[in-house]
Amino acid sequence: MYLTTKRTLTALAGLAAGMALLAGCTTAGPTPSGSPSVTPTPTPTATSISGEAPTDEDEAITKAEATIELLMQVNAEVSAAGGTDPTPYESVATGKALEFYKADAAGIANGPTLNADGKNIDGPATVEGSLVFEPKTAYGQEWKGIANGLVIVPGCLDNSGRIITAADGSPAMKNPKPRNEVEMHVIYDAEQKIWLVNDQISLGTTC
Template sequence: MTSKRIITALTAVALSSMLLAGCTTTNGPTPTPSTASPTPTATAPTSITGEAPKDEDEAIDKAKATIDLLLATQAQISAAGGTDASAYEAVATGKTLKEFQEDALRISKGPILNADGDSIEGQSKVEGSLVFEPKTAYGQEYEGVENGLVIVPGCLDGSQRKITTADGKPAMENPKPRNEVEFHVIYNAETKTWLVNDRISLGTTC
């Protein structure tokens, strides 16, 4: 692999494609020995679904929830070593799906540059999550659905996602981890599911 291709691969991970992540868990109350029944654990949603949006406000709410779910899904996949990226199919499509799948592949197998600039093969360790801070949002018609496309500009913060390469060293980090991006979220009328289908870098920091 040429040095240019290696640097390109790292940049995608560091920006988080840039890619993108934080893993959170919910612990239920501890049962009393011998007497308490197991407490049901709430199941986190794997996708944002429902009927077509009634208005722009509803579409924007669903789009923002979809972006948050995508980043949470990435955090879980990355924390597990990136070996199973199938959960992305429930929350992303098109260009975004491909980018996030490629991020998982880099996490699971490499190569990723470490802080010394060495290209490291093998599985990396990931902690934390990308954080998206929306600034505004607006809906547009998409495949006959009013507000079926929602465009959400904002700031993507990669400073909380930490990667350790397979040699135990920190991965090389983007010196400017906060960048302006624009997420595009679509409503699939056939499956009644919201999906992130694009994320555009606006070329500026935030």
């Protein structure tokens, strides 16, 4: 998985550097005529958690956690579509988090992927499954004059359900510790009136 942020996302980033992701079209069984039919992978759709500035911390936390969940969904969609179009991330992320996930998409689309034999395989990889973020707590802070415009959400990022295959069909090297504690920073963009994940910081511990 190709992801990097502030302190490291050590387990993720190190793993990321060696593991490209993606998923292409799925092939159905033969049609009655004997000709195979191909179902194209849906194009990722961009969306955002939007609305007016939060009225209190509870509302801000609810919107922030929904934004993180949406980011995980967009990551799964972009990965499954081959990582060639990272623009949907712009509706759910900004700053270092946006750079982080765009780099992930580039790794999926272009490789190389470090496989289970320790070899770098050039070309696009394929990805099945998705990341899962489990929030542990959350609290709001002022951001650019907006009360609770920044929400900090410590939690567990689980990479165990994301299966990566290199371009040559070999399995990508797996992270031996796929569950890592991270801290998500989510901000309210007053100009666009949307919530965006601004950073994803590794806490250097497993969960």
